[in-house]
Amino acid sequence: EAGVVQSPRYKIIEKKQPVAFWCNPISGHNTLYWYLQNLGQGPELLIRYENEEAVDDSQLPKDRFSAERLKGVDSTLKIQPAELGDSAVYLCASSRGTGAQDEAFFGQGTRLTVV
Amino acid sequence: AQSVTQPDIHITVSEGASLELRCNYSYGATPYLFWYVQSPGQGLQLLLKYFSGDTLVQGIKGFEAEFKRSQSSFNLRKPSVHWSDAAEYFCAVGAFGGYNKLIFGAGTRLAVHP
Numbered sequence: 429e430a431g432v433v434q435s436p437r438y439k440i441i442e443k444k445q446p447v448a449f450w451c452n453p454i455s456g457h458n459t460l461y462w463y464l465q466n467l468g469q470g471p472e473l474l475i476r477y478e479n480e481e482a483v484d485d486s487q488l489p490k491d492r493f494s495a496e497r498l499k500g501v502d503s504t505l506k507i508q509p510a511e512l513g514d515s516a517v518y519l520c521a522s523s524r525g526t527g528a529q530d531e532a533f534f535g536q537g538t539r540l541t542v543v
Numbered sequence: 544a545q546s547v548t549q550p551d552i553h554i555t556v557s558e559g560a561s562l563e564l565r566c567n568y569s570y571g572a573t574p575y576l577f578w579y580v581q582s583p584g585q586g587l588q589l590l591l592k593y594f595s596g597d598t599l600v601q602g603i604k605g606f607e608a609e610f611k612r613s614q615s616s617f618n619l620r621k622p623s624v625h626w627s628d629a630a631e632y633f634c635a636v637g638a639f640g641g642y643n644k645l646i647f648g649a650g651t652r653l654a655v656h657p
Contacts, residue, residue: 431586432586468552468650470633470648470649471587471633472647519586521587523642526641526643527642528640530642531589531592532589532645533586534586536584536585536586
């Protein structure tokens, strides 16, 4: 079974430019998460999807960040415009559900550098 | 508010030595607790989890953790460390139960000397 796939693995952009990250969850996983991991910190939840519905986006900075999960499978996270402080690793995870037995599996992440 | 504290930023041990990584949590209800490992350039991998029952839980790669409610702790242990265990370790609490929202500590980076 393939794991959670993210692309690109690395991205370098100039500030004020847009950037997008893509995530393909494990087949059959209804729940998808985007986490932000700053250097030297643990991941922090940005948004959680149940199928195609964003059920928890309270930590997503909506002035510049947006996300979508069309058809309840793949997801895209976008930043427009990017700022220097957005440099971090963006992790995607998926699980069958959110119950106690539904382990969340993480992708390798996209490392964003804004210059 | 829920929070997780990992007091040790870096730990260095010799190969074959025992290991204990500390984790303290703040959570109003019965916590769901997790330990994840992140190797360089890799995603997070679940080592073990505690939801209820036996307070000593066994995980993969020879790791175990003990939940102590009185101390609000969930320390990770391994009796004999291997060089391949060098990585970053994250403790997390599951807010609202389960995996709805994992709240992570800042992590402990483990170095292993030969």
